[in-house]
Amino acid sequence: xxxxxxxxxxxxxxxxxxxxxxxxxxxxxxxxxxxxxxxxxxxxxxxxxxxxxxxxxxxxxxxxxxxxxxxxxxxxxxxxxxxxxxxxxxxxxxxxxxxxxxxxxxxxxxxxxxxxxxxxxxxxxxxxxxxxxxxxxxxxxxxxxxxxxxxxxxxxxxxxxxxxxxxxxxxxxxxxxxxxxxxxxxxxxxxxxxxxxxxxxxxxxxxxxxxxxx
Amino acid sequence: xxxxxxxxxxxxxxxxxxxxxxxxxxxxxxxxxxxxxxxxxxxxxxxxxxxxxxxxxxxxxxxxxxxxxxxxxxxxxxxxxxxxxxxxxxxxxxxxxxxxxxxxxxxxxxxxxxxxxxxxxxxxxxxxxxxxxxxxxxxxxxxxxxxxxxxxxxxxxxxxxxxxxxxxxxxxxxxxxxxxxxxxxxxxxxxxxxxxxxxxxxxxxxxxxxxxxxxxxxxxxxxxxxxxxxxxxxxxxxxxxxxxxxxxxxxxxxxxxxxxxxxxxxxxxxxxxxxxxxxxxxxxxxxxxxxxxxxxxxxx
Numbered sequence: 001x002x003x004x005x006x007x008x009x010x011x012x013x014x015x016x017x018x019x020x021x022x023x024x025x026x027x028x029x030x031x032x033x034x035x036x037x038x039x040x041x042x043x044x045x046x047x048x049x050x051x052x053x054x055x056x057x058x059x060x061x062x063x064x065x066x067x068x069x070x071x072x073x074x075x076x077x078x079x080x081x082x083x084x085x086x087x088x089x090x091x092x093x094x095x096x097x098x099x100x101x102x103x104x105x106x107x108x109x110x111x112x113x114x115x116x117x118x119x120x121x122x123x124x125x126x127x128x129x130x131x132x133x134x135x136x137x138x139x140x141x142x143x144x145x146x147x148x149x150x151x152x153x154x155x156x157x158x159x160x161x162x163x164x165x166x167x168x169x170x171x172x173x174x175x176x177x178x179x180x181x182x183x184x185x186x187x188x189x190x191x192x193x194x195x196x197x198x199x200x201x202x203x204x205x206x207x208x209x210x211x212x213x214x
Numbered sequence: 215x216x217x218x219x220x221x222x223x224x225x226x227x228x229x230x231x232x233x234x235x236x237x238x239x240x241x242x243x244x245x246x247x248x249x250x251x252x253x254x255x256x257x258x259x260x261x262x263x264x265x266x267x268x269x270x271x272x273x274x275x276x277x278x279x280x281x282x283x284x285x286x287x288x289x290x291x292x293x294x295x296x297x298x299x300x301x302x303x304x305x306x307x308x309x310x311x312x313x314x315x316x317x318x319x320x321x322x323x324x325x326x327x328x329x330x331x332x333x334x335x336x337x338x339x340x341x342x343x344x345x346x347x348x349x350x351x352x353x354x355x356x357x358x359x360x361x362x363x364x365x366x367x368x369x370x371x372x373x374x375x376x377x378x379x380x381x382x383x384x385x386x387x388x389x390x391x392x393x394x395x396x397x398x399x400x401x402x403x404x405x406x407x408x409x410x411x412x413x414x415x416x417x418x419x420x421x422x423x424x425x426x427x428x429x430x431x432x433x434x435x436x437x438x439x440x441x442x443x444x445x446x447x448x449x450x451x452x453x454x455x456x457x458x459x460x461x462x463x464x465x466x467x468x469x470x471x472x473x474x475x476x477x478x479x480x481x482x483x484x485x486x487x488x489x490x491x492x493x494x495x496x497x498x499x500x501x502x503x504x505x506x507x508x509x510x511x512x513x514x
Contacts, residue, residue, distance in 0.1 A: 047312065065409045069421045097421070100259045101371035101409035106383045115376065122263040136417035144260035148272070152254040154223040160416065167417075178454055185493045187228045195254045200326045204271045 034084035042081050045120045050112045054078045060104035060114050070094040074104055074114060081121070090130040095121040096137040136167040149205055152195025157188045217342065218280050218291045219247045222298040222446075223255050229295065229446025231490030235475040236294055236339060238488040242479070243347060243355065247292065250280055256293075256301040259412065267318060273305035274319045278328040289334045292342060296445035300372040303336040307377060338373055339475065340388050340444055341380040349395040357483030358503050359397025365477070366401040366438035367393060368429065368452070370445040371409045383407070389442060389474055396481040401438045405429050410448045415455055426451050427459045430467045440498045442474040449473060453495050470498040480504065 043051040054075075061073035071093050072080065080089050089095070098118040105115045122138070125131060131138060143162045147154050157179070164172035182188040195201055225233040240247055253276050261269035280291050293299040309316045310332055323329055343352065367389035375383045384407055390400035408429060415422035430452060433441050443449045453471040460467055472494060479489040480500055491497055 047308075065411075065425055066414075066421060069418070097414075097418070099371075099409050099412045099414060100262075101412075102375035103371065103384075103407075103409065105376040113376075119262045119266070123266065126264065137414075138263070140413055140417055141260040141263040144258065145264045145268075148255045148257065148261070153226075154255045154258075156224065156227045163416065181495065182228065182454070185495075187230055187493055189227050193223060193226055196252045197254075200328075201254055201272075201275065203326050204275055204322055205268045 029085070035086040036084045038084045038086045038089075039082035042117065042120055042124065047113050047116050050110055051078065051117055052082060053110050054082065054112060055110060057109060059107050059109060063103045063107050064098075065101060065103065066097045066099060070097055074098075074118075077121070078112070078114070078117070081117070086128075087130070089121060090125040090128060091132070093132075093135070094118075095125060096132065096135055134167070136163065139163060139166050149202075151192055152198055152201045153193040155189060155192045157190065158192065215286060215290065216284070217245065217247045217337070218250050218284055218289060220250045220253050220256075220276060220280075220291055220293045220298060220302065222293065222295040224295050224297075224446035228450045229473075231476060231493040232294060232446050232449070232473045234488065234490035234493075235473055235479050235484075238484050239475050239478050239482065242482050242484060243343075243352070245342070245347060248283070250276065250291065251283055252279065256295075256298040258297045258301060262301075267322070269301075270305050270308065270315060270319050271322050273301050274309065274323060274330050275328060276302060277306060277309075277334045278323055278330045280334050281331060282328075287333070290337050290342075291334050292337050292339055294339050294444070295447075296370050296372040297447065299336060299338050300375075302334075303377060303379070306332075306334055306336055338380065338444070340373070340392065343478075344388050344392055345380060349391060352392070352478075353395045356396055356481045358481055358506075360393070360399075360477065360481055360500075360503055361397055363398045363500075363503065364401050364437050364439045365390075365393045365398045366403055366433040366436065366441045367406060367474070368433070368441050368443050368448060369406050370443065370448040371407055373444060374407055389444065392474065392478070393442070396478060398477070398481075401433070401436045403432055403436045403438075405432050410451045412447055412451075415451050422451065423455055423459050423462065426455055427463055427465065427467075430456065430459065430469055431465065434467060434469055438469065440470050440472060440477070442472055442477055444474050456495075468496070470494065470496045472498055 039052060043049050056075060056079060058075045061067050061075040064074055067073050077089060077094050095118050100115050102115050105113055108114060140163050143159055144154060147159055179188060221233055254272060257269045257272040261272060280289050293302050309319060309330060320329055369386050369389060374381050374386050381388045386406060393400045409425060410429060411422035411425040441452065449471055456467055459465060476489045476491060480503065
């Protein structure tokens with residue numbers, strides 16, 4: 001019995017159909033392309049060997065107030081971390097969008113410290129150079145880090161100015177009305193708050209490169 | 215027993231009204247406090263995103279300084295800002311629970327002659343007022359009961375999570391009980407601990423504004439006259455972006471957002487200036503409470 005010829009591209013098809021074929025991309029990664037130890041490495045750092053015991057119930061995604069802005073929901077991030085999708089996880093917006101509200105951490109039936117996992121992934125992303133340079137969230141974290149490293153305290157007005165200068169200077173103009181309103185109410189200060197024991201502080205904080213995890 | 219006080223950076227700028235009102239209320243209730251000498255920034259959420267050793271070391275310096283300053287067996291350190299409260303508490307717990315964290319951080323601190331022994335207990339002002347001072351004692355001192363005022367208490371996320379401290383992590387009631395003791399009417403609403411987005415209003419504004427809109431609309435729907443917060447960042451987000459939320463989403467939200475200590479001060483009979491009311495974008499209209507007979511209508 002002769003099998004019917006499948007209705008796909010054959011050698012004698014017109015060329016434009018074959019052109020289409022060329023755009024087809026592989027959607028599934030081969031195991032050899034994954035970093036199979038990634039999950040364990042993250043679990044080791046994030047106060048949770050428990051990460052590996054995730055049952056994929058999705059409680060974290062359901063309780064996350066920012067899940068609908070994320071490219072992968074928290075549940076997916078955990079699954080991908082465990083399976084070794086390193087690039088996808090570290091490049092994702094999800095880890096930066098996490099606002100550390102700890103809603104998932106307290107709800108997780110497996111007691112996984114999900115917020116700590118997100119922090120670890122952020123640091124790992126910085127360390128591996130997957131740092132999304134145009135995204136304002138890591139820029140804010142970096143500016144905050146530098147400001148406190150220098151003065152020991154954070155002055156919100158200067159933090160915001162350096163954030164806008166580094167991301168979108170036009171936004172500063174838009175925010176200046178709000179800034180002025182805060183200023184007349186004495187809620188934005190120009191003088192910088194500083195710690196007296198700055199030398200002491202500087203010798204405590206020495207890891208200027210960042211990305212350090214205990 | 216004396217409390218040590220850790221103001222935090224926000225209470226020196228956007229949250230100044232919080233510090234002013236908190237100190238005024240503590241003074242009115244005769245609760246003795248002393249500011250932590252040469253405190254530094256707690257690191258908030260940013261430090262943990264960049265470098266963990268630094269994040270813990272930064273917070274641990276404050277804890278070690280607190281131990282040096284207080285001779286008490288348990289040092290009660292009041293941290294009014296939610297981020298400071300959480301970071302200090304988290305550092306304190308992790309140093310206790312994870313020996314490798316404690317070892318690494320204490321080695322770092324030892325280099326500058328500091329050491330953390332684990333004597334500090336990080337406290338939130340709400341906890342101090344309700345559980346140490348007592349609601350009956352507060353009720354005794356109320357001069358202007360907040361009669362008929364419907365108050366939505368918004369706790370924010372980091373005060374009640376992730377650690378079990380003084381209240382439930384999704385449905386806390388401490389502030390509502392305080393409001394009741396002051397004579398007000400707590401509004402029951404489900405978003406008490408829903409995240410306001412924190413610094414997202416400054417970075418990914420669309421996401422931040424939506425979260426705040428949700429909170430404001432729900433509180434209005436439940437008939438709140440005023441919303442109380444216990445976090446400088448929540449207060450800033452909910453208050454300062456209200457106009458923008460109205461413009462973008464075509465809403466008509468008009469809700470005053472105050473710190474819980476400000477309303478406490480009003481009930482205790484403190485003046486507007488002492489409580490930093492002039493720093494709010496929208497002053498709550500409380501003249502019927504402070505001047506019940508309508509003698510001076512224009513005071514607020």
